Amino acid sequence: DAGVIQSPRHEVTEMGQEVTLRCKPISGHNSLFWYRQTMMRGLELLIYFNNNVPIDDSGMPEDRFSAKMPNASFSTLKIQPSEPRDSAVYFCASSPTGASPRGTFGSGTRLTVV
Amino acid sequence: SQQGEEDPQALSIQEGENATMNCSYKTSINNLQWYRQNSGRGLVHLILIRSNEREKHSGRLRVTLDTSKKSSSLLITASRAADTASYFCATWPQGGSEKLVFGKGTKLTVNP
Numbered sequence: 001d002a003g004v005i006q007s008p009r010h011e012v013t014e015m016g017q018e019v020t021l022r023c024k025p026i027s028g029h030n031s032l033f034w035y036r037q038t039m040m041r042g043l044e045l046l047i048y049f050n051n052n053v054p055i056d057d058s059g060m061p062e063d064r065f066s067a068k069m070p071n072a073s074f075s076t077l078k079i080q081p082s083e084p085r086d087s088a089v090y091f092c093a094s095s096p097t098g099a100s101p102r103g104t105f106g107s108g109t110r111l112t113v114v
Numbered sequence: 115s116q117q118g119e120e121d122p123q124a125l126s127i128q129e130g131e132n133a134t135m136n137c138s139y140k141t142s143i144n145n146l147q148w149y150r151q152n153s154g155r156g157l158v159h160l161i162l163i164r165s166n167e168r169e170k171h172s173g174r175l176r177v178t179l180d181t182s183k184k185s186s187s188l189l190i191t192a193s194r195a196a197d198t199a200s201y202f203c204a205t206w207p208q209g210g211s212e213k214l215v216f217g218k219g220t221k222l223t224v225n226p
Contacts, residue, residue, distance in 0.1 A: 004156070031212050033213075033214075035216075042216065042217065042218035042219065043157075043202065043216040043218075043219075045213055045214075045215070045216075048212065048213060050212065055211075055212070056211065056213060091156055091157070093156075093157075095212070097212070101206060101212045101213070101214055102147065102159055102162065103149075103157065103159065103204075103214060104159070105156030105157045105158070106156050107155055107156050108155070108156055
C-alpha cells in the first residue's frame with residue numbers, strides 16, 4: 001500500500017483564490033482526518049469522517065473551509081476564499097475503525113497564501 | 115483545544131545519550147500514543163500505551179503512563195543523529211469519539 005496520498009505537496013496562491021487539497025486514504029481505513037499544523041497552534045484537528053460521513057467538524061475555523069468525502073477513497077478540503085492566515089501545512093490521516101484510532105499520516109500539503 | 119502538552123519544547127543532546135520527553139493531559143483517556151515527525155514530513159506512529167498499562171517498550175523506546183498524574187514520558191535510549199525529529203503525544207479521550215488530540219511536540223536534536 002502506498003500509504004495516505006496527499007496532493008499537491010506545495011501550493012502557493014493569492015489571497016481570495018479558492019484552494020482545494022486532496023487526500024486518498026489507505027484502502028480499508030474507515031476514518032479520515034484533516035489536520036492543520038502551524039508553529040503557533042501546533043496540530044489542530046479540523047474535521048474527521050467515519051465511513052464517508054462527517055462526524056465532527058468543530059475544528060473547522062470558519063465557513064470558508066469545507067470538506068467532502070464523496071467515497072471511501074477520496075476526500076477534499078476546500079478553502080474559499082483563501083487568506084494569508086490560512087498558510088499552514090495541512091495533513092490528512094486515515095485510521096481503521098476499531099479498538100483505537102491510530103493515524104497514518106500523509107506527507108502533507110504546504111499552503112502559502114500571499 | 116490541545117489536551118496533550120509536551121515538555122520540554124526543545125531538547126538538544128549528544129549522540130549516545132538518553133532523551134526523555136514528557137506529556138501531560140487533562141481528561142481521562144483510553145490510550146496515549148507517541149508520534150514522530152521528521153522535518154517536512156507527516157507524523158509516524160511510534161507506540162501506543164493503554165490506560166491500564168504503566169510501561170511499554172519498543173526497541174530503544176520506553177513509554178510510561180501515570181494516569182493518576184495524567185502524564186506520560188517517552189525515553190529514547192542510546193540516541194542517534196537519525197532520532198532528530200519532533201515528537202508528539204496524542205491522547206484518545208474517553209467518550210466514544212475517534213478523535214486523537216495532539217500536543218505541540220518536543221523538538222529533539224541529537225548532535226553527532
